[in-house]
Amino acid sequence: MDIKSIVAGQKEYFRSGRTKDMDFRLRSLRALRSGILKYEREIYRALWEDLHKSVEESYLTELSIVLDEIGYHIRNLRKWSRPEKVPSTLTTIFSRSRIMYEPLGVSLIISPFNYPVQLLLDPLVGAISSGCCAVLKTSREVPHVSAVMAKMIRECFVPRYIAVVEGGRGVNEELTAERFDFIFFTGSTGVGKSIMEAASQNLTPVLLELGGKSPCIVDRDADPKVAAKRIAWGKALNAGQTCIAPDYLLVHKDVKDILIKGIISAWEQMYGKDIAASPYFPRIVNEEAVERLAGLLKQGKVVYGGGVDKASRYVSPTIVEAVDDRSDVMNQEIFGPILPVMEFGEIGEAIQFISDREKPLALYFFGKENRATVFSRTSSGGGCVNDTIMHIANRHLPFGGVGYSGMGKYHGRESFLAFSNRRAVVRSPLWFDMAVKYPPFKYFNAVRRFI
Numbered sequence: 001m002d003i004k005s006i007v008a009g010q011k012e013y014f015r016s017g018r019t020k021d022m023d024f025r026l027r028s029l030r031a032l033r034s035g036i037l038k039y040e041r042e043i044y045r046a047l048w049e050d051l052h053k054s055v056e057e058s059y060l061t062e063l064s065i066v067l068d069e070i071g072y073h074i075r076n077l078r079k080w081s082r083p084e085k086v087p088s089t090l091t092t093i094f095s096r097s098r099i100m101y102e103p104l105g106v107s108l109i110i111s112p113f114n115y116p117v118q119l120l121l122d123p124l125v126g127a128i129s130s131g132c133c134a135v136l137k138t139s140r141e142v143p144h145v146s147a148v149m150a151k152m153i154r155e156c157f158v159p160r161y162i163a164v165v166e167g168g169r170g171v172n173e174e175l176t177a178e179r180f181d182f183i184f185f186t187g188s189t190g191v192g193k194s195i196m197e198a199a200s201q202n203l204t205p206v207l208l209e210l211g212g213k214s215p216c217i218v219d220r221d222a223d224p225k226v227a228a229k230r231i232a233w234g235k236a237l238n239a240g241q242t243c244i245a246p247d248y249l250l251v252h253k254d255v256k257d258i259l260i261k262g263i264i265s266a267w268e269q270m271y272g273k274d275i276a277a278s279p280y281f282p283r284i285v286n287e288e289a290v291e292r293l294a295g296l297l298k299q300g301k302v303v304y305g306g307g308v309d310k311a312s313r314y315v316s317p318t319i320v321e322a323v324d325d326r327s328d329v330m331n332q333e334i335f336g337p338i339l340p341v342m343e344f345g346e347i348g349e350a351i352q353f354i355s356d357r358e359k360p361l362a363l364y365f366f367g368k369e370n371r372a373t374v375f376s377r378t379s380s381g382g383g384c385v386n387d388t389i390m391h392i393a394n395r396h397l398p399f400g401g402v403g404y405s406g407m408g409k410y411h412g413r414e415s416f417l418a419f420s421n422r423r424a425v426v427r428s429p430l431w432f433d434m435a436v437k438y439p440p441f442k443y444f445n446a447v448r449r450f451i
Contacts, residue, residue, distance in 0.1 A: 003135075003171075006163045007178045010106045010133040013160040020103060020131040022081065026074060028128045028157070032121070033070045035156040036063060039148055043117060046144035050116070051238070052283035052313075061238065062117040065393075069122055072395055072412060073129045080129075080416050083425075090450060094432045100423040103131035104205070105181030107419060110172060110195070112187045113141035113285050114241040114335075119209075120149060123184045124162070126415030132182070133161055137175055140168045141285050173198070180204055182419060186243075188333070189404055207408030207418055209243070210401050211333045214360040216246035216388065217350050217374060219367030220254050226386065227366040228262025231339075234364075234388030236267060236317050239282040240337035244362040246388050247334050250350040253343040260319060260341065264304050267317045276307065276314050283313040284336060290315060293336040299329040300340060325353075351377050359403035364388045381405050 018024055036043070040063065047053040047062065084099040107127050111120035116139055127134040136153060138146035150164040157163075165171060172191075176183065176198035185195045186209040199206045216234075218227050234246050251259055271278035284290045293315045294308045305318030317337040323330055329340050344350045347370045354363070355378060363380035364387070365371050371385050381401035382391045392399055398409035410418045435442045 003165065003174050003178060006135060006159060006165070007106060007180070009160040010135065010163065013158075014103075014105055014133045019133060019161065022078060025128055025131055026077060028161075029070050029074050029077075029125065031156045032124070032128065033067060035152045036067060036070075036121070039152045042148045042151075043145070046142075046148045047117070049144040050113075050142035051241075051285065052281070053238070054280045054282075057238070057280065057282070058117075062115060065118050066121045066125070069125045069395060069411070069415070073125055073416065076413070077129050077416070080413055091434065091437075092426060092428070095426050095428040098425045098427075100425050101130070101416075101420045102423050104419055104421055105132060107132045107134045107182040107184060108137065108175055108178075108180045109134055110137040110175070110183070110185045110187065111139055113139040114238060114243070116142045116145040117149070119186045123186075123207075123410060123415065123418075126410055126419045127184075128162075129416045130419035132419045134163075135175065135180075136162065136164045137172060138164060138166050140166065183207070184410075184418070185209065192406070207410065208401070208406040209399075209408075209410075210361065210404065210406040211243040211335070212358055212360045212401070212405040213247040213331075213333055214244055214362040214364070214380070215350075215354050216249050216364040217347075217354075217366065218249065218251040218255060218259055219347060219365070219370055220252040221368045222252075222255065222366035222386075224255050224258045224262055228259055229266040230387050231259075231364075231366075232263045232266035232270070232317070235263075235339050236270065236281065236337055237389065239284055239315065240317075241282070241285065241335050242389070244382070244389060244392060245335075246339070246362075246364055247360070248330065248340045248342065250342055250344055250353060253345055256341070256343050260303065263319065263339070271317075275316055276309065276312070281317075284315055285313070287313065289313075289336070293334070293338060296329045296332075296334060296336075296338055299323060299327040303341075305337075347373065350374075354378050359401075359405055361401045361405035362388075362391070379403070 044055045044058050047058045081101055086097045109123045138149050146166050153164045179202045183199050183206045189210045192208045192210045196206055271281045275281050287310055290310050290313055297306055300320030300323035303319050303321050305316040307316035315336055319339050321341050323340045359379045361381045363383040365374045365385050384391050395412040398414045399411040400406055400409035436444055436447045
């Protein structure tokens, strides 16, 4: 079936009203959960083939997040979908005002390669909950995962409701040329711009989950042992191919040496001395990405790591110092296990460095005294104090970017809202009519004093 036929079929299916039925939505969420559990082993195998992810990391960073999201929506969907009463004003004093939640319609969800299960299915939960149809575009960079996702979705849903499309950038362009009611994209800022440009031709609303260079500040009063372990974990997770990975480190000069030693120690405790042999350390997605990262390694002084094996797509966890802030390693999103380190003497220097750059998807701060100052004088999509990554784990927190790191939020109820139109409805009584709203505006001067 071609893309035009898929979209046309979904528009017809959506107009039938079936997807708006509450029982239908709940059944669909349960069907998705059953499909994930049925294909769990195949998903693990596919993630290992494409990214060398262990079962443990695959469950923690992919399946558990989606399954938790599904359960949360099932428990709360009826409550979220109820019309919301809002107060009346003087001009609508005898009317009843409500916010109605209606699905936007036929949605397009484009997922990336780095978390190809979570970032495909988590938005889908929001689409189903709101009552939308959805076309899912998987990433060609992870062919094994893409094949399993396509097989699972086609078994769970009819394509007039939820469809999967596989292919490369040309398919993306073909998809975005269609008139969708909503587009959810996760990926690079560059591709995000092209998605937004294409969507603008049809005035299609978009939610863009992008990336950027998420800074990590370690202040003088931080606990260096705790900071080192949590930074090491956040940077090595998925071999650094995480949109909210700490991209670079700004560390106070008094604790820099002890922190670097702690990060190295933490990596070796997690993966062993021979990290390449560890069953828990993932691989870079393709050879082209490996070559790009190898180039970035040359833009600073390697103080730990630096190993590259193109054949196995391995890049070791690496720390680099003496980097030029104008170099690519400090201006491109790294998206790999390379951690540039820069030192500062006063917190204002770190704040200024961050503020001079585009707003990041995440910001991490380790310390005590200056945490309020840092968060009040910087901007980011989200962040953590004395941790990394973990703000994504709380479904009660909105997740998303700001500026170059994206627009729109999701997770939990925010996912339901992302795919919904908040429709304002006023119901007025027949027995009362305010004379002042009609020409010749009787009692205008009297009413004006109260408005």
